[in-house]
Amino acid sequence: MVISEDTRAAIEREIGKYPQRRGALLPALHLVQQEHGFVSPDSMRELAGIFELLPVEVMEVVHFYNMFHDRPRGRHQVHVCTNLPCSLRGARGLMRQLESHLGIHAGETTADGRISLGHEECLGACAYAPMLRIGETYHENLDAEQAKRLLDGLE
Amino acid sequence: MASIRVDDHELEVEEGRTLLQALDDAGLLMNGVDVPHYCWHPKLAIDGSCRLCQVEIEGFPKLQIACNTPVKDGMVVRTQTEAVRRAREGVMELLLINHPLDCPICDQAGECKLQDYAFEYGVGQSRTREPRRALKKSVDLGPTIVFDQERCILCRRCVRFCREVPKTGELGVFNRGDQSVIETFPGSELDNPYSMNVADICPVGALTTKDFRFKIRVWFLEDVPGVCTGCAAGCNVWLGTANNKVYRYVPRRNDAVNETWICDHGRMTYQQIGSADRIAHPALRGEDGILRAASLDDALAEAAARLRRVLDATGPGALGVVASPHASNEDLAVLRSLVDALAVEGAALAVRQGDSDEILVQAEKAANATGARALGFGDPAALLERLRGGALEALLVLGHDLLDPALLGEGDALDGVGSVILLDSHHSPLERAAHVVLPTRHAAEKFGTLTNHAGRVQRVRPAVEPAWAAWSEGELLARLGAALGLPDFDGKFDPRAVSRALGERAPAFDGVDWDSVGDEGLPLKQGGA
Amino acid sequence: MGLTVPYVTSYLSEHFADDAYATLDGYRARGGYEAAQQALRTSPEDLIELVKESGLQGRGGAGFSTGLKWSFMPTDGGKPKYLVCNADESEPGSFKDRILLERAPHKVLEGILIGAWATGSEKTFIYVRGEYAFPARQLQRAVDEAYAAGILGAKVLGSDFAHDVVIMRGAGAYICGEETGLLESLEGRKGQPRKKPPFPAQYGAFGMPSTVNNVETFCHVPHIVANGSEWFRGFGTEKSPGTTIFGVSGHVVRPGLYELPLGTPLEEIVFEHAQGVPNGRTVKGVIPGGMSMPILPASQLDVPMANEHLRERKTMLGTGGVMVMDETTCMVRAGCVITYFFRDESCGQCTQCREGTGWLHKIMERIERGAGTPDDLDILLDVAGKMEGQTICAFADAAAWPVQGLMRHFREDFEEHVRQRKCPFPESFEL
Numbered sequence A: 001m002v003i004s005e006d007t008r009a010a011i012e013r014e015i016g017k018y019p020q021r022r023g024a025l026l027p028a029l030h031l032v033q034q035e036h037g038f039v040s041p042d043s044m045r046e047l048a049g050i051f052e053l054l055p056v057e058v059m060e061v062v063h064f065y066n067m068f069h070d071r072p073r074g075r076h077q078v079h080v081c082t083n084l085p086c087s088l089r090g091a092r093g094l095m096r097q098l099e100s101h102l103g104i105h106a107g108e109t110t111a112d113g114r115i116s117l118g119h120e121e122c123l124g125a126c127a128y129a130p131m132l133r134i135g136e137t138y139h140e141n142l143d144a145e146q147a148k149r150l151l152d153g154l155e
Numbered sequence B: 001m002a003s004i005r006v007d008d009h010e011l012e013v014e015e016g017r018t019l020l021q022a023l024d025d026a027g028l029l030m031n032g033v034d035v036p037h038y039c040w041h042p043k044l045a046i047d048g049s050c051r052l053c054q055v056e057i058e059g060f061p062k063l064q065i066a067c068n069t070p071v072k073d074g075m076v077v078r079t080q081t082e083a084v085r086r087a088r089e090g091v092m093e094l095l096l097i098n099h100p101l102d103c104p105i106c107d108q109a110g111e112c113k114l115q116d117y118a119f120e121y122g123v124g125q126s127r128t129r130e131p132r133r134a135l136k137k138s139v140d141l142g143p144t145i146v147f148d149q150e151r152c153i154l155c156r157r158c159v160r161f162c163r164e165v166p167k168t169g170e171l172g173v174f175n176r177g178d179q180s181v182i183e184t185f186p187g188s189e190l191d192n193p194y195s196m197n198v199a200d201i202c203p204v205g206a207l208t209t210k211d212f213r214f215k216i217r218v219w220f221l222e223d224v225p226g227v228c229t230g231c232a233a234g235c236n237v238w239l240g241t242a243n244n245k246v247y248r249y250v251p252r253r254n255d256a257v258n259e260t261w262i263c264d265h266g267r268m269t270y271q272q273i274g275s276a277d278r279i280a281h282p283a284l285r286g287e288d289g290i291l292r293a294a295s296l297d298d299a300l301a302e303a304a305a306r307l308r309r310v311l312d313a314t315g316p317g318a319l320g321v322v323a324s325p326h327a328s329n330e331d332l333a334v335l336r337s338l339v340d341a342l343a344v345e346g347a348a349l350a351v352r353q354g355d356s357d358e359i360l361v362q363a364e365k366a367a368n369a370t371g372a373r374a375l376g377f378g379d380p381a382a383l384l385e386r387l388r389g390g391a392l393e394a395l396l397v398l399g400h401d402l403l404d405p406a407l408l409g410e411g412d413a414l415d416g417v418g419s420v421i422l423l424d425s426h427h428s429p430l431e432r433a434a435h436v437v438l439p440t441r442h443a444a445e446k447f448g449t450l451t452n453h454a455g456r457v458q459r460v461r462p463a464v465e466p467a468w469a470a471w472s473e474g475e476l477l478a479r480l481g482a483a484l485g486l487p488d489f490d491g492k493f494d495p496r497a498v499s500r501a502l503g504e505r506a507p508a509f510d511g512v513d514w515d516s517v518g519d520e521g522l523p524l525k526q527g528g529a
Numbered sequence C: 001m002g003l004t005v006p007y008v009t010s011y012l013s014e015h016f017a018d019d020a021y022a023t024l025d026g027y028r029a030r031g032g033y034e035a036a037q038q039a040l041r042t043s044p045e046d047l048i049e050l051v052k053e054s055g056l057q058g059r060g061g062a063g064f065s066t067g068l069k070w071s072f073m074p075t076d077g078g079k080p081k082y083l084v085c086n087a088d089e090s091e092p093g094s095f096k097d098r099i100l101l102e103r104a105p106h107k108v109l110e111g112i113l114i115g116a117w118a119t120g121s122e123k124t125f126i127y128v129r130g131e132y133a134f135p136a137r138q139l140q141r142a143v144d145e146a147y148a149a150g151i152l153g154a155k156v157l158g159s160d161f162a163h164d165v166v167i168m169r170g171a172g173a174y175i176c177g178e179e180t181g182l183l184e185s186l187e188g189r190k191g192q193p194r195k196k197p198p199f200p201a202q203y204g205a206f207g208m209p210s211t212v213n214n215v216e217t218f219c220h221v222p223h224i225v226a227n228g229s230e231w232f233r234g235f236g237t238e239k240s241p242g243t244t245i246f247g248v249s250g251h252v253v254r255p256g257l258y259e260l261p262l263g264t265p266l267e268e269i270v271f272e273h274a275q276g277v278p279n280g281r282t283v284k285g286v287i288p289g290g291m292s293m294p295i296l297p298a299s300q301l302d303v304p305m306a307n308e309h310l311r312e313r314k315t316m317l318g319t320g321g322v323m324v325m326d327e328t329t330c331m332v333r334a335g336c337v338i339t340y341f342f343r344d345e346s347c348g349q350c351t352q353c354r355e356g357t358g359w360l361h362k363i364m365e366r367i368e369r370g371a372g373t374p375d376d377l378d379i380l381l382d383v384a385g386k387m388e389g390q391t392i393c394a395f396a397d398a399a400a401w402p403v404q405g406l407m408r409h410f411r412e413d414f415e416e417h418v419r420q421r422k423c424p425f426p427e428s429f430e431l
Ligand SMILES: Cc1cc2nc3c(=O)[nH]c(=O)nc-3n(C[C@H](O)[C@H](O)[C@H](O)COP(=O)(O)O)c2cc1C
Pocket: C057, C058, C059, C060, C061, C062, C063, C064, C066, C069, C086, C087, C088, C089, C090, C091, C174, C175, C176, C177, C178, C179, C180, C212, C213, C214, C215, C217, C218, C393, C394, C395, C398
């Protein structure tokens, strides 16, 4: 069993909120990802069991959503918004600076497994561009120096 | 009922059907009314995603997809307008931008709906200059199927099939947008008893069966309608033939029998037709106990002599007769005549049993057990008892289903029988006990009718001619009757005439003969079987 | 953390500067939940009639009459009915729902309660886009407070009406903002929009009759109930009453949120409120309503921001996300960003959308690289035309329209790229 008892209990609580078990699949995937950092095929198999689905159906869902990952990633997920309003205000330049600062390309993880850098579509912060998201937290109105300091501060 | 008009056709349609279903019900779809479609399949849930089936409906500002639009009384539909033509052309061009142009090496060429529709509804060639999507070629999906991701047009028929029919759901669509691909869960395979149907329903050459891949170009095949002989379901198939050889079975749609599916096991039974273990000539066991090839006349004479000896010495009670569920109704009618003429009692039917499922597969592993029972061949228990008790001096056996473990098994129970006359198509351990062996034809090699488990009478016709000596059971038995000097036996066998006369012998067959059942079959008359 | 409050406020956002407004006490101190009390004393039919009379149009992008939508819900009492609050806000350029969730979660809940009573729904699912962690927390806190105070649950505000609210978080897919994609996602599936029929009012969330409304749409409702439809019609235009919260981004001095009546001229928003383009530059084009909406050139900024006027300029209000681009902007680059987004976010079911979004993007990129040919321009328009009006949901239209808008007003930018075999806008924003 790869999904812990605690997470299983939390999943059951989520299931109770929906008229059909399956309604809680996205919440459950969030919970599993919180626990493991990603959703492994083994987790998918166990979730399939919990939700009375086929593993392939769980996998389809994992692959459909940007926020779910089927393999391990860096300890910190840094996402720079590169959609149009942010790009108009220098998001692409920021991205390039962060890429060279970390020595990786968008879509990659630093060798020490500290940071995964990625671009993202509009995050609803267009007036405060450029911006990035580290995990669940938004950082807005950034310049390159601030952004680099932010990344340097990550464990 | 709703009255609708589609182009020039006035239709009365059941309420609740969609337009494509209505056209399909009326037999008009792609047969009078052309509404090309990819994702819709008559036996799968509606998907509505390929958008090829759009038509113009009066009162709707936009084109509507025919596959998901319910009919309404008074609906007026046009399928060949300029707007429809443009929509189809749009779908075709967009599908082709990422499709590899490898028709010359694609196994589907000749029955590819992309090729066909591109020709009929497309712009000829896509104007794309962009590199095509590079994906996996020749993915081994499991024991039966190979997948070419690049050719896939994502109609999702295969995905729905696996979820809805065998309910194994091996396939999924991963990723989204133009990165979408069909895959299996890591480490698992497409492996279910109906897996090969995905190759039939795949409109393009993305899914192909390992069995048929690269064997022959489909345009060399002639499709002959026939029936699978793998079990009592009697699934309708097309026998793909060329060079006097059957290359494959594919399902032939029959909504009353197999819808549009066949099981993998049944599909592979085509291999039995030309297989190396066919009995290829009559044979006689010599004084030395060795079975040797013989002429048909000699074999028949010997068979008649042996039977006659027993009948004269002990009487019909010493003769056992076992009917084959593989023989046609017509073959068995001749056997019935013979049995009656010889006054043999307790002629039985032996049927090999196997697994069954809720979908198609029946436990009786032969195509005509029901027909045999309708002709009075009954349970073999009593006969087996007489056999084991040593009461039988001669046995006339059709087929080798007696070897089923629940019946004779592969034991030596026949060793004590003085004369065993075997009519069979394939070698089996039963030949060890046979004194005369007469080679028979496969259902794919003769005219006849077969009665499936539900009592539906379906016809077969010769798709190939055996390259060796083999006769239908009916013909062999007619000749045997003549050799025995029985009245009414002139040694001739005309299966279609026998078929017409079946009703006289068994009322259930009244009016359900070879000619009248057509290629879709007809049920036995009530109270018959 | 959290958005800056709107620079211009009206009834929706007037108390946003007050942090306490996000709490139950603060909200009640400003008259919160009084409209809901009043609604519970009104018959559902009369409420629906009131909302119809108010002329409130959905603020999720399509602008459909809210009262009319509510009236589609069956009243035969057979099956449980659900309300769905669409808080998936992912339309690039839009961030108005976010501020409502962050600053006025109880207003969202109050609107939901009124809608639930009017439609006879027993439960509301609020679908918050996955990335909105902080707004979701604010909302969850408000829901917890409301349950504790008897505002949600078995006896809503002391009445016999029972109502539950479940917050569900998405996981990063723009298409889950489309109402049937949202319903699929809510049911734990891929967010692939449903073919219609059936429509949500018959077969919605978990197969039950459902109504989907946008966050902001719900927020207008308590004000309509409290002040009446005539009052509401005092804002905005005759055909488009009320205010909306415009989000202004891109090349302006003061990007941010502005709550203004519908019908406010675009130039007023850009030049007065957002204070025009910085660095002494001029405007080249403005996308008026989120990225799905066709762009307008500088010459057309006089347009009043209401659908009846915007339609005449072949664009729409959408979500009111105003993106301003200055004179340096390369419209082919803008096209690259836009078509990339739609390529990335297409759910991939429909042929035209799956293949068309990719093709549009590839052509755009090639033109930007200087490898375009004259007929590429026509192909762009032709492909966009083939995608329009043909698919399961409006996403494909949303992907086609901006391309058509760019070609309508900025065809020279494309032609220059082809002619010069490179991008002629060295000062444009980086790609
Ligand atoms: C591609 C696409 C994306 C959409 N995204 C959103 C969204 O993020 N939020 C939203 O409220 N409506 C969105 N909509 C509109 C919804 O489908 C639906 O019309 C709306 O939620 C109804 O609410 P309303 O009537 O209150 O506006 C989107 C529509 C489409 C076609």
